Each structure stands twice: as structure tokens, then as C-alpha cells.
Amino acid sequence: MNPIVKFCGMRSFEDYQKAVSTEASMIGFIFAPSKRQVKAADVSEWTRAKPYKAHQQLVGVFVNESVDKMVQQSIEAGLHIVQCHGSETIEEVTAVKKGTGALVYKTIHHHEGALEEMRQYRDIADGFVVDTKTQDAWGGTGVTFDWQAIPKYTEEANRQNVPCLIAGGVTVDNLAKLQRYRPLGIDVSSGIESDEKKDERKMMAMTKAVNNTYQAPDYLGRFGPFGGKYVPETLMFALEELEKAYESIRHDEEFARQLHKELKEYSGRPTALTHAERLSDHYGGATIYLKREDLNHTGAHKINNALAQGLLAKKMGKTQIIAETGAGQHGVASATVAARFGMSCKVFMGAEDIRRQELNVFRMRLLGAEVIEVHSGGKTLKDATNEAIRHWVANVHDTFYLIGSVVGPHPYPMMVRDFQSIIGEESKKQMNERIGKLPDEIVACVGGGSNAMGMFYPFINDDVKLTGIEAAGKGTETPEHAATLTKGRKGVLHGSLSYLLQDEDGNIIEPYSISAGLDYPGIGPEHAHLRDIGRVKYEAVTDDEAMAALQDLCQFEGILPAIETAHALAYVKQNAQRMSKDQVLLVCLSGRGDKDVHTIQQVLGGDNQ
Amino acid sequence: MNKLTEERFQKKENRFVPYIMSCHPTYEASIEIALTLQEAGVDAIEWGVPFSDPLADGPVIQQAGDRARKAGGSLRKALEGMKEARQQGLQAPVVLFTYVNPVLSVGFEKVIEGMKEAEIDGILIPDLPFEESEELRKLCNEAGISLISLIAPSSSHRMEKISRLGDGFLYYVTSLGVTGTRQSFSDQISHSINELKKTATVPVLAGFGISTRDQVRHFQSIADGVIVGSALVRFIGEREQALLSENESKEALKEIKEFVQELIS
Ligand SMILES: Cc1ncc(COP(=O)(O)O)c(C=O)c1O
Numbered sequence: 001m002n003p004i005v006k007f008c009g010m011r012s013f014e015d016y017q018k019a020v021s022t023e024a025s026m027i028g029f030i031f032a033p034s035k036r037q038v039k040a041a042d043v044s045e046w047t048r049a050k051p052y053k054a055h056q057q058l059v060g061v062f063v064n065e066s067v068d069k070m071v072q073q074s075i076e077a078g079l080h081i082v083q084c085h086g087s088e089t090i091e092e093v094t095a096v097k098k099g100t101g102a103l104v105y106k107t108i109h110h111h112e113g114a115l116e117e118m119r120q121y122r123d124i125a126d127g128f129v130v131d132t133k134t135q136d137a138w139g140g141t142g143v144t145f146d147w148q149a150i151p152k153y154t155e156e157a158n159r160q161n162v163p164c165l166i167a168g169g170v171t172v173d174n175l176a177k178l179q180r181y182r183p184l185g186i187d188v189s190s191g192i193e194s195d196e197k198k199d200e201r202k203m204m205a206m207t208k209a210v211n212n213t214y215q216a217p218d219y220l221g222r223f224g225p226f227g228g229k230y231v232p233e234t235l236m237f238a239l240e241e242l243e244k245a246y247e248s249i250r251h252d253e254e255f256a257r258q259l260h261k262e263l264k265e266y267s268g269r270p271t272a273l274t275h276a277e278r279l280s281d282h283y284g285g286a287t288i289y290l291k292r293e294d295l296n297h298t299g300a301h302k303i304n305n306a307l308a309q310g311l312l313a314k315k316m317g318k319t320q321i322i323a324e325t326g327a328g329q330h331g332v333a334s335a336t337v338a339a340r341f342g343m344s345c346k347v348f349m350g351a352e353d354i355r356r357q358e359l360n361v362f363r364m365r366l367l368g369a370e371v372i373e374v375h376s377g378g379k380t381l382k383d384a385t386n387e388a389i390r391h392w393v394a395n396v397h398d399t400f401y402l403i404g405s406v407v408g409p410h411p412y413p414m415m416v417r418d419f420q421s422i423i424g425e426e427s428k429k430q431m432n433e434r435i436g437k438l439p440d441e442i443v444a445c446v447g448g449g450s451n452a453m454g455m456f457y458p459f460i461n462d463d464v465k466l467t468g469i470e471a472a473g474k475g476t477e478t479p480e481h482a483a484t485l486t487k488g489r490k491g492v493l494h495g496s497l498s499y500l501l502q503d504e505d506g507n508i509i510e511p512y513s514i515s516a517g518l519d520y521p522g523i524g525p526e527h528a529h530l531r532d533i534g535r536v537k538y539e540a541v542t543d544d545e546a547m548a549a550l551q552d553l554c555q556f557e558g559i560l561p562a563i564e565t566a567h568a569l570a571y572v573k574q575n576a577q578r579m580s581k582d583q584v585l586l587v588c589l590s591g592r593g594d595k596d597v598h599t600i601q602q603v604l605g606g607d608n609q
Numbered sequence: 610m611n612k613l614t615e616e617r618f619q620k621k622e623n624r625f626v627p628y629i630m631s632c633h634p635t636y637e638a639s640i641e642i643a644l645t646l647q648e649a650g651v652d653a654i655e656w657g658v659p660f661s662d663p664l665a666d667g668p669v670i671q672q673a674g675d676r677a678r679k680a681g682g683s684l685r686k687a688l689e690g691m692k693e694a695r696q697q698g699l700q701a702p703v704v705l706f707t708y709v710n711p712v713l714s715v716g717f718e719k720v721i722e723g724m725k726e727a728e729i730d731g732i733l734i735p736d737l738p739f740e741e742s743e744e745l746r747k748l749c750n751e752a753g754i755s756l757i758s759l760i761a762p763s764s765s766h767r768m769e770k771i772s773r774l775g776d777g778f779l780y781y782v783t784s785l786g787v788t789g790t791r792q793s794f795s796d797q798i799s800h801s802i803n804e805l806k807k808t809a810t811v812p813v814l815a816g817f818g819i820s821t822r823d824q825v826r827h828f829q830s831i832a833d834g835v836i837v838g839s840a841l842v843r844f845i846g847e848r849e850q851a852l853l854s855e856n857e858s859k860e861a862l863k864e865i866k867e868f869v870q871e872l873i874s
Contacts, residue, residue: 220740228740228741229738229740229741230709230736230737230738230741231664231736231738232664232665232735232736232738232759232761232782233735233738233739233758233759233760233761233764233767233771233782234665234759234761234763234782234785234786236738236739236761236763236764236767237761237763237764237765237767238763376668376671377661377662377675382662383662386662386664389664390664390667390786390787393665393785393786393787394785394786394787395785396763396785489714490713491710491713491714492708492709492710492713492736493662493710494662494664495736497713500710502710502714504714505683505684505685505711505714506660506684506710506711506712506713506714506715507660507661507662507678507683507710507711508661508662508710
């Protein structure tokens, strides 16, 4: 959902006409003494001369005006919304509402007691505007307040189920920064003016920036229709607590500093960007670059997220970490982080996976984690996740659930994406430094979708083709695959709505892939959304195709990739030759294949010795 | 309007509502068990739908669900089975207990239609919290079906808005964690139930972990009624062989009836 745009302070018929021609959904007039003050009669004349669009609403701003005058002017001007911008009382607001039948918004001036003030207008105000408090003016001064406070205003507004616009010094230049705080709406006046007149170009730039920037999820954790929080009531409290904690560190410089330190000094970031020259020559086409997440501590991108969530857990005062794991990669990352931060760790793992991944189980135990064998359902990742959630429900007070991918209920898909975005951010910087431009296409493998989301997200507003690769197992025409987007139907698993492999009764089907990390019947809700809006293209490759590409990378570049990653490489193998040498194909090399040597040996054993 | 919102259920005291799984251990047997529960004098029945990933359930109900799915159990079968139970004389109010995915898979409208045909009075979806339930709530309202809401000890500030929309009854979850039998309960619970009863406009029933006669009495003295699931489902599971045998099924049903009567006594 894009934020509401309100253009305020129209001083003339010309100003008003310009606003109508934009996509702004609210057009505001100042009725209080100010250089932008207008008369109700003018507004009524202007709207008659140039009707506003069906979705546009007229807003009148008053500062400590009498109820009678507000009512009279509001009716004369034909306002949809009366904005009480001064210190109007609850009684006055209620009276204006009754007298006009219009909606009444209350302006809250940002200060320490502002949130409390906002709560007092619950069930009375139909919306809020949060503006900068200044000594001698009631707003309109072009000064911003501390935007770190926005999330808590938004949260309160959401609780009251009303909109909340952010005002004060918003301009085309600081809009991108403002949007990082995900305001429900913006209210601009001086930021769209030049020489004391409304500037059509600035207005257009602003609505375009708001409407074209990819913004997801919304406050309910929805990516289009996907995502959300489909969990039992017993867990809602824990998710709200987590959401609050996450919002509090999201823009916190101290947290960012600590995390950066861990990523750099412990995990070895930034990871390298490698030009795969011989592989490019061999495939004959695109110039191939590899983002080397395999060079991270513990051998995959999973540690980026585990370190960040681990720090958050510590900050929340939790002493226990729990995690689910399939192949054991995320389990190892979680156990590692728990050891590093001095917390206890339980890893839930299906009995079937424990059997298949003996070595990783040993590794997790070596790191001090308790591996809990899960015997329900098909005894794999899906069931391990169920069990981790069940355990969490019963132990929320001291336990932090460290989810390993962009799946699960809100805020996990968003939070894990943000924590993994370091992959794409570094890549963007490195690409610019090395070749002075962005890649033409980026490819990543998709299990739950965390390495792909982390790689794609920083490029989402850029002109770069994005491709996600799912596991087709033995072929999407057989029952043995994990191609969720290619073959799945909409449904709910592990707390969010996405695409799922399921039977006609809505029971989840066990997926299959040679790579345990892609062997998941669901997919992160944001991928479902990106596929449906056409921003990212998804394809599926088989076990055999992945294994062939894996060998190519070993032989031409001396890099043994994880089998998961090999799925992205298989797409490169098939498509590089369709591109030209001056086109750049960037691959997210999500992890290394040391963990897979045993499987690879079993598959290739015969003909590779 | 449905049998849960009628005066008979709303005004009753010490309500007792058992949970059973449809198609557990078989389609026919679960219908007979439902009729037996009515004979035992229960006030309503929760009719469970088996699902592959029952997040809110402990091992007992998980296994019953796996067993039921092997016997062909599904949401469709649960609706069909209840229709048949009604034809065989089941009068008690019935609440369909299902996870959200089977409902999405069949489609909200179709499920409501099926529930009307089977004269099912309410629906409870544990993984559809308040925030996600708007669409279904509207459809239920139109169809006169009660959408039952869960409230947990940790609901705190959410309690008020959930209880405001309470319909049929409110299901107070008596323990954190999943379904299954419990030895003891937190003392805070009775305080929390009392708080809830102050704002609730419908009865507050307590459930999750209640398994013995003493626990039933205890919670009936605090709440407006109790729900018993795992203890009964386990009792039924233990009699699977008998329920499936022509000679022994009568005796098994009699035992189930006595088990429930003992819990209520
Ligand atoms: C190396 C590697 N790549 C990819 C994945 C798939 O996960 P995601 O899609 O969340 O990146 C895994 C999961 O274990 C992995 O270990």
C-alpha cells in the first residue's frame, strides 16, 4: 500500500488546479492566519470552476478556531476533512464532527507527550497529522522532526485503525529517507513550492516517487495479498513484542554499529565480488560475476541473518535461541551465533534430515547446541518448523525464535529480508566501483528465499532483470520437486499466506529436491508478490541440471558451490549464451559445497573417478 | 441465529463441550461417537478437521489427525459426516474446528455453504487471528454462523477488541503452548478469566489441557464452561480396535459415554 499524499496550503486557483491534476488524494487549504490563508468562499468557487477527482478529498486546516466558525466555513467550502491543527479539545473536535458531518483529523505536534495525546483522541479523531512543534508557529515552517519516532505514531494510528500523515519539511529530496520509516501518509506544503507558488514539477516528482517506489509490506505485514500473521492467538503477543523490538533497532545507529562490527570482524564481510572469467568464456555470452556469500563464516549467507537476529534477541533480553533447520546450514549458523553471544540454543530438526545430515548434526552439537529430533509428519524441515513454533508458543517469555529464511508470520519475512539486504547493497557498491554500472540481470536460488530477497531488494527500483531459481527435483512434471511458485496454489503455512505445494484438501505435500536447503513446500510471501506483480521472474531447474553446473564451477573457477547455489548456476549455464559479452550477469553464490561433498560423491561417484 | 446464540446455550450453566476429530478412527465411528456424546449430555460438540500441519495441537490430536487422514478424513468429509450425524438425530450445537489452509483450499463461501447444509453452528480457526479474520467474519455474520475467537493469557490489550466481537462463545486458552493434557495451570488464569467475563457479552469457555474431573470442576467454577479435547481424543484412540469391531463397538461407545459422564459429574 502506498502512503496517502496530501498537498497542502493552496493559495490560489492556479495552485488548486495543479493539485487536482496530480495523483494526490488530499488537497489542503489553510483557514488560519498565515501567508497561505484562504477564504471558504474562494475554495467553493474554485471547486465549482474545476471539480476535483473522485478519489480526492478537500481538507481545511484550522488553528484554535471557534466551533461555530469551523462548522460554517467547512460547510461553505465543501470540506471532506476538518483538520484541527491547534490545541482543540476533545469536546470541540466532537462538536465539529457533529456539526459538519465531515471527518475530523487532529494534528499532534511531535514532543514527548505526543503519543499520550494521540491516545486521548481515540474513537474521536478520524485521522492524525503529526507535525513539527516550533516555538512560535503552528507548523508550515518547513522543519522536520525526528523521524525515528514515526513507527510509534504509525503503530498507535493502526491500533486506532485511522490514517496518520507525517508533516513538516517533507521535500522531494528527503522523501526517500522518510519512506524508510514507512509513514501511512505524507503532508507537504513548502516542499512543493517554488517562489511562493505551488510547483507542478515538484508535485509530480513527489507523487511519482511515492507511487513508483516499491513499498512492502504494509503495517499488517502484507506483500500485496501475501504474508500476514496466521498464527494462534497464543503467539500474537510474541509477534507484537518482536515487531516493536525490531522497529526500535531498525534505524538505531548503535545497533547498526554493533551488527556491522560482527559482520566485518567475525564473519569477514564485505564478501568478495569475483569476475568468473573462464566460466564466462566457456559459456560464451554474458560476463559473469559471483557475489561470494560462500566466503562468509560458516560458509553461507545464513550467518548474516543469524548474527542480526542473535543481536536482537540479546537486546530483547532473551536467553534461549531456537531455530529450525533442514540441511543443518541454518542450524549451524544459529548454534554459532548462540555460542558467540553466550545464549543457549535448541535446533529442531526432522528425524529424516538428522539421518541424512549426520555431519551437520555433529557440528551443531560441537557448537554447544541441543538438536531436537522431530518425529511428526514427514519428519523434515516443515515438521521441524511446526515443532519450533509449538515450542516457542510455550516458552515465549525467555525464548527467541530465529527463523532462517524470509518465511513465517510478520515481521519475519520483512526482517530477514532487511538483514540479508547487505548482500545486494554490497553488490551494488562493488559493481559500481568495478565496472561503473549495475548488472543487467541478477540470479539467485530460492528455497524459502532469503539469499534471493537479500540480493534483489536493493535493486528492486532499478532497471535490472531479477530471476529466482526454484528446485525442480526430478522434474516439475513428476511429483518429486520443490517448485512452489511454478506448481503451487495459494495457502497458509507457518504463519503466512503464500504459494504452497498442497493437495486438493489443503494438506501440505512433502517436497523433494537433491538440495536440502531448497526442499521446502512454501516460499517467502514477498516472492509470491514479486512474481505476481511481474517484478521478478522465477524458473525451476532439475537436480541433474544443478549437478552439471556445479561441476562447471569447480572445474573452470576452482569454487565448489552448495547444491542450492548450483541451481542458480544451472540457469546461468542455460542462459548466458543468449546474452552478449557487454552484458553482465550477477549470481548470488549463496554458499559453499563442503557440506554437500558426501551427496555429490554419491551422485557422481561412478563416472567421476 | 444458530443453536449457540439461542437462549438454551447462552443461559446454560457449567457448559461442557468436548472436542472430537471427524473420521477418527473412521468416518462412521466418529459419527457414532458424536451421537454418543449427545446421549452423555454434552452442551455442544467441537468437530475437528484433520490437517497435515496442526500448529496449535499437541501429539495426541496430531496423531488422531494423521489417523483420520488415513481413513479419508478432510474438510469435505467433516461437513458430509456432520450432515449425516444430523440426519441420525444429532441436535447439539456443533462448532467446526479447522485450520485455515483447508478452508482457503475449499474456499470461504463453499465452506459456509457446506456448514449451513450440515447445520453447523460455529467455526473456530486457531490460526486465523482477529487481524486476519475480517472477510470470514463478514461471511459468517451473513450466514448466521458464529465465528468463535480464541483469547490467550498473553492477549492483554488485545482482549478487549476480541471480546467485543465475541460470537457464540469465547474460547479462553488456559495454557500457553499446544493442546494436550496438563498437570497444573497458572494461578493468574482465574484472574484473567474474571477480567474477560466483565467485558464479554457471550459465555467464556476454558480449554487447552483440561483432562480430569477435578480440573473440569475447577474451571467450571471460574469460567462459564469447559472444553475437553486431548483427554477424550486419547481415550477414543485407545479404543480404536474395539470401535472398528462389530462385536465390541457398542461396549467402546458405552465406555466413551461413561468417561464423559464422569468428567461432567
Ligand atoms: C547455501 C544455501 N543457499 C540457499 C539456501 C536456501 O535458502 P534461502 O532461499 O532462504 O536463501 C540454503 C538453505 O539452507 C543454503 O544453505
